[in-house]
Amino acid sequence: MLTGKQKRHLRALAHHLNPIFQVGKGGVNDNLIKQVDETLELRELIKVSILNNCGEDKNEVAKAIAEGSGAEVVQIIGSTIVLYKESQEHKTIELPK
Structure with a gap:
């Protein structure tokens, strides 16, 4: 927890x-979560x-992506989600401590 x-x-x-990823009418799916997880490992x-x-x-x-990838939601501003892992x-x- 941050x-x-x-x-x-x-x-x-x-x-x-x-923004690196976009969530459209397809919504959140396994492929998106997998790609987000891999990108979070690098960045x-x-x-x-959205x-x-x-x-x-x-x-x-935001909750679905964060839970699926094990990330933390830092901020939701407008239609943009900031994730950290x-x-x-x-x-x-x-x-910082």
């Missing part, structure tokens, strides 16, 4: 990132964009 201070730090790092911090034609609620989408082999982000 503390408020850690989330603030991650939000600052994510500010300049562009640790990513953004996911398109207008996605029929699911953005909070449900500590990498096992490619650790680059140092979280």
Whole structure:
């Protein structure tokens, strides 16, 4: 579980990132979760964009992706989700205590 201070730090790092994945009318599926998990292992911090034609609620989408990939939801702002997962082999982000 991330503390408020850690989330603030991650939000600052994510500010300049562009969304890598888009969730559309297909919603969240196993393939998307697998790709998000692999990308999080390499980058640790990513953004996911939710398109207008996605029929699911953005909070449900964030929860499904986070649970499926083992990530933490850092922020949901507008139609963009920021996800963080500590990498096992490619650790680059140092979280404040």
